[in-house]
Amino acid sequence: MDTVFLAETMGKLLAGLPLTIELAIISISAGAVLATILALFRATSPIAEAIVRGYVFTLRGTPLLLQIFLIYYGLGQFAEVRHSILWPFLRQPYWCAILALTINTSAYGSEIIRGGLQSVPAGAIEAGRAAGMSRLLLTRRIVLPIAIRQALPAYGNEMIAMVKATSLASIVTLMEVSGIAYAIISETYRAIEVFLCAGAIYLTLNFLLTRGLAVLERWLNPHLVQSRT
Amino acid sequence: MDFDAYFQLIGFGPKGWGALLLQAAAMTLAVSASAFAASLVFGTLGAWAKLSGVRAAAVASETYTTVLRGIPDLLVIYLFYFGGSSVMTAIGHMMGHEGFLGLNGFTVGTLAVGVVAGAYQTEALRGAFLSIPKGELEAARAVGMGRLLMLRRIIAPRTLRFALPSMGNVWQQVLKESALVSVTGLAELMRQMHVAAGSTRMPFDFYITGFLIYLALTTLSGFGFRAAEVHTMRPERRS
Amino acid sequence: MFLRRLLPLAALALIAAPFASEAKDWKKVVIATEGAYPPYNMHAPDGKLIGFEIDLAMDVCKRVNLECSFIAQDWDGIIPGLNAGKYDAVMSGMSITPKRLEVIDFTHAYTNSPTTFLVEKGSPLAKMASPGRVSLDDKAGTDAAIAAIKPLLKGKIVGVQVSTIQSDLLNAFLKDTVEIRTYKTTEEHDLDLAAGRVDAALASVSYFSSTLNKPGGDKFTMVGPLLTGGMLGKGSGIALRKTDTDLKALLDKGLLAAIKDGSVKALSMQWFKADISAAE
Numbered sequence: 001m002d003t004v005f006l007a008e009t010m011g012k013l014l015a016g017l018p019l020t021i022e023l024a025i026i027s028i029s030a031g032a033v034l035a036t037i038l039a040l041f042r043a044t045s046p047i048a049e050a051i052v053r054g055y056v057f058t059l060r061g062t063p064l065l066l067q068i069f070l071i072y073y074g075l076g077q078f079a080e081v082r083h084s085i086l087w088p089f090l091r092q093p094y095w096c097a098i099l100a101l102t103i104n105t106s107a108y109g110s111e112i113i114r115g116g117l118q119s120v121p122a123g124a125i126e127a128g129r130a131a132g133m134s135r136l137l138l139t140r141r142i143v144l145p146i147a148i149r150q151a152l153p154a155y156g157n158e159m160i161a162m163v164k165a166t167s168l169a170s171i172v173t174l175m176e177v178s179g180i181a182y183a184i185i186s187e188t189y190r191a192i193e194v195f196l197c198a199g200a201i202y203l204t205l206n207f208l209l210t211r212g213l214a215v216l217e218r219w220l221n222p223h224l225v226q227s228r229t
Numbered sequence: 230m231d232f233d234a235y236f237q238l239i240g241f242g243p244k245g246w247g248a249l250l251l252q253a254a255a256m257t258l259a260v261s262a263s264a265f266a267a268s269l270v271f272g273t274l275g276a277w278a279k280l281s282g283v284r285a286a287a288v289a290s291e292t293y294t295t296v297l298r299g300i301p302d303l304l305v306i307y308l309f310y311f312g313g314s315s316v317m318t319a320i321g322h323m324m325g326h327e328g329f330l331g332l333n334g335f336t337v338g339t340l341a342v343g344v345v346a347g348a349y350q351t352e353a354l355r356g357a358f359l360s361i362p363k364g365e366l367e368a369a370r371a372v373g374m375g376r377l378l379m380l381r382r383i384i385a386p387r388t389l390r391f392a393l394p395s396m397g398n399v400w401q402q403v404l405k406e407s408a409l410v411s412v413t414g415l416a417e418l419m420r421q422m423h424v425a426a427g428s429t430r431m432p433f434d435f436y437i438t439g440f441l442i443y444l445a446l447t448t449l450s451g452f453g454f455r456a457a458e459v460h461t462m463r464p465e466r467r468s
Numbered sequence: 469m470f471l472r473r474l475l476p477l478a479a480l481a482l483i484a485a486p487f488a489s490e491a492k493d494w495k496k497v498v499i500a501t502e503g504a505y506p507p508y509n510m511h512a513p514d515g516k517l518i519g520f521e522i523d524l525a526m527d528v529c530k531r532v533n534l535e536c537s538f539i540a541q542d543w544d545g546i547i548p549g550l551n552a553g554k555y556d557a558v559m560s561g562m563s564i565t566p567k568r569l570e571v572i573d574f575t576h577a578y579t580n581s582p583t584t585f586l587v588e589k590g591s592p593l594a595k596m597a598s599p600g601r602v603s604l605d606d607k608a609g610t611d612a613a614i615a616a617i618k619p620l621l622k623g624k625i626v627g628v629q630v631s632t633i634q635s636d637l638l639n640a641f642l643k644d645t646v647e648i649r650t651y652k653t654t655e656e657h658d659l660d661l662a663a664g665r666v667d668a669a670l671a672s673v674s675y676f677s678s679t680l681n682k683p684g685g686d687k688f689t690m691v692g693p694l695l696t697g698g699m700l701g702k703g704s705g706i707a708l709r710k711t712d713t714d715l716k717a718l719l720d721k722g723l724l725a726a727i728k729d730g731s732v733k734a735l736s737m738q739w740f741k742a743d744i745s746a747a748e
Contacts, residue, residue, distance in 0.1 A: 060401075061447040062440050063408035065419060070440060073432035073656070076663030091665050093649075160299065167301035173649050178303060183650070186544050186631035191311030199300045199308075206299040249515040311548045333554070414541045416515065424511045424540075427504050427655030430662065430683055 005190065009197045012180055017201060019176040023166040024205075027101035028159055034102060035109030039117060040139070042110070052110065059107035065168055068100040072172045097169035105162050112158060116151030117143065149220045156213040160206050167202075177201055238431060239438050246425045246435070253421035254442050260338040260417055261407045265400055267343025272350025279355050290351065297348040302341070303409055309341040310334075310413045334415030338407060346403045353395035357388045390461045397454035401447055408443075418442060494715055496535045498555040499525055499706075503540035504653045506678040507739040508561040508704075511540070520739035521559040524578060525706075527731055531722035544630050544652055547572060550709060557708050557715070561675070563633045563701035573710045575719045577746035578732055580703030581674035582694035583634050585626075586661065589689050593668050596620050596691040604698025613693040614641050621646050627657030627666035633700045634670045640699065661688070674740050703746045724748065 042052040059067070075081045075090055089095040120143050128142045170179030181198040185191050218224075241247040278290035297305065361384065369379045411420035422439040426432035501509040501521060509519040517538045529536035541549055543560065550558050550572060564574040582601060587593040602613045622645055628635045630650040638648050649666055651657045657669045658679050669676075676690050706723070708716050726732050732745040 058444060062443040063405040063419065065408045066436060066439055066443060069423070069432070070436040073426060073659050074436045075433065076659065076665065077431065077433040082664060164301040167303045171652070173651060178301060181304070182544055183630060185311070185548065191307060191548055195304050195308045195312065199304055202301055202304070203296060203299045244513055246513050249513065252515065311545065311552060412542060416540070421515070424504060427653060427659070428511055430659065432659060
């Protein structure tokens with residue numbers, strides 16, 4: 001294998017890494033916030049539940065690629081959208097990609113957090129109430145910490161899925177790692193080498209993410225670590 | 230939105246794209262079904278390798294699942310599409326075959342989506358196998374069942390039953406991922422939707438139609454899997 | 469790493485047989501086209517490929533007794549696909565350029581259409597100087613033409629299709645002046661020009677004439693110099709693998725005959741409403 005070409009390609013691809021990381025961090029964080037709101041909102045009333053269920057159902061039942069196209073090219077079809085105050089954002093591929101990724105992950109995330117919420121023992125909530133905690137305090141001090149701890153492993157998988165999903169941003173002209181990979185292939189026609197390099201970048205990224213999550217999990221579950229020793 | 234114009238656009242008239250979209254939806258189902266079948270093969274091999282107790286096999290299988298679950302599916306599809314042909318041509322030359330060997334979009338979709346989904350299938354099947362009560366296997370051994378008979382009568386049916394819910398998820402994933410195969414030019418739903426959107430300058434109309442078709446496909450097949458789950462769980466309830 | 473290589477290999481070996489293509493004495497030729505570059509090639513609502521190149525191929529193939537068929541293939545993978553043997557030829561408005569000649573071969577050109585900008589009529593860019601044809605082989609003329617449009621283009625976003633002669637042109641002359649946004653298809657930059665995401669698009673005159681004929685096309689106009697020659701190449705030809713010299717000879721024979729008797733010109737008039745056929 002041509003190591004000079006591999007090194008050169010790696011260098012070019014790494015130039016797209018900041019954008020890939022940026023897309024992943026923003027959409028994962030915004031998605032997690034939205035997911036938490038959706039999961040909490042869902043529990044408030046039957047109507048709220050129906051709305052959130054519909055949201056989750058439609059977004060989990062369709063390909064992310066199509067969601068990106070719908071937001072990017074689809075919305076641009078309407079003059080009303082192009083003349084609205086949202087257009088300065090929707091005009092840019094960057095924000096369209098972030099919007100699509102965020103909406104998509106929030107649907108999956110809200111289901112994971114819902115699972116976490118359900119795993120909060122009723123006794124813990126009762127104890128909180130008995131101690132006179134307000135609803136908000138109860139949510140903040142008891143419910144969310146337990147729910148997040150429970151949901152973290154599954155949410156970790158969702159984060160990895162999102163890191164992979166950022167590659168679809170290349171479809172709407174963003175030059176992140178995959179976008180640059182396409183460009184190099186169309187110049188050099190050496191697909192295998194380019195994708196080996198790009199693949200290595202994503203694997204490293206996800207490996208670091210997995211390690212980080214493992215550390216976080218141990219930190220969130222100190223009682224488990226102690227019992228193991 | 231002008232609904233008359235919309236229905237003319239996606240309808241079956243002379244200027245309508247309806248027939249093409251139906252064909253494309255059928256292609257999406259075909260490539261998904263074939264990728265799902267491939268994922269079962271890869272998944273079975275992967276799970277078997279992990280459970281075999283042979284260290285090299287387990288490490289190999291672990292590498293397979295880690296790598297494929299960590300790389301964007303789009304990259305895997307391109308790897309198979311462009312890389313696949315070079316590899317095949319090289320193999321062809323080794324076997325004395327002149328000229329080029331190519332993989333068509335359908336084969337690429339089947340293999341690429343199948344290999345990715347196979348990594349998830351591996352975990353589903355492994356988990357299902359581990360949830361077979363040890364007593365059942367011991368009982369089978371006690372009555373003198375051979376390995377093959379045990380596999381056929383106990384392990385395969387029990388694993389399949391326990392794996393069914395996860396397999397339903399993998400199927401949904403395959404169906405949605407098949408949209409990425411559009412980059413190879415295969416005339417499936419996503420690709421034709423994009424072609425129609427570009428040709429008519431009506432992207433929203435076509436993408437929203439595609440959105441609804443995918444939703445219908447995932448929902449209907451979801452019902453199918455749930456029905457299968459209920460069906461296979463019946464003996465459990467009776468006992 | 470080892471397993472990832474091994475698995476697909478094993479799988480490919482298993483299914484290699486049904487997709488094997490025999491060594492050819494050129495009876496049947498499979499031609500790839502993008503199907504999204506009207507009027508060169510496009511999809512009809514029933515999914516069939518139609519366009520100038522499809523008609524031209526049928527004419528040329530008949531002349532040399534070849535049975536030609538078309539398949540659709542995305543532009544960004546069209547050359548790797550050719551070299552990987554997925555098809556035998558490419559007819560997709562592909563310009564013959566020195567860079568492409570490094571990896572593939574071409575027949576004689578069949579069309580030669582200049583490159584220019586498309587903008588919205590009301591846009592400030594509509595006032596861009598349009599001095600007519602400028603050949604890139606004429607360095608002084610090119611520099612003057614580029615210098616004339618630079619001030620207007622400063623800071624604007626220009627859409628262009630990935631790995632085209634037009635994207636090379638932007639990178640060579642206007643990289644520091646404009647923000648270049650690359651698309652997988654020309655139709656996508658048209659959609660974004662209509663939506664106002666890009667200020668101008670750069671493509672061939674022949675392609676833009678089809679854009680103007682589409683619904684809503686009347687709000688656009690072509691501006692700027694009509695660039696040809698140099699890195700823009702010698703026009704569009706049929707792309708072939710370097711190894712298939714026998715096929716090149718056959719197709720060249722048919723193509724030159726079609727140019728000579730005016731068939732290419734007639735097809736050009738029919739599809740482009742203008743004669744952009746290449747000279748002999």
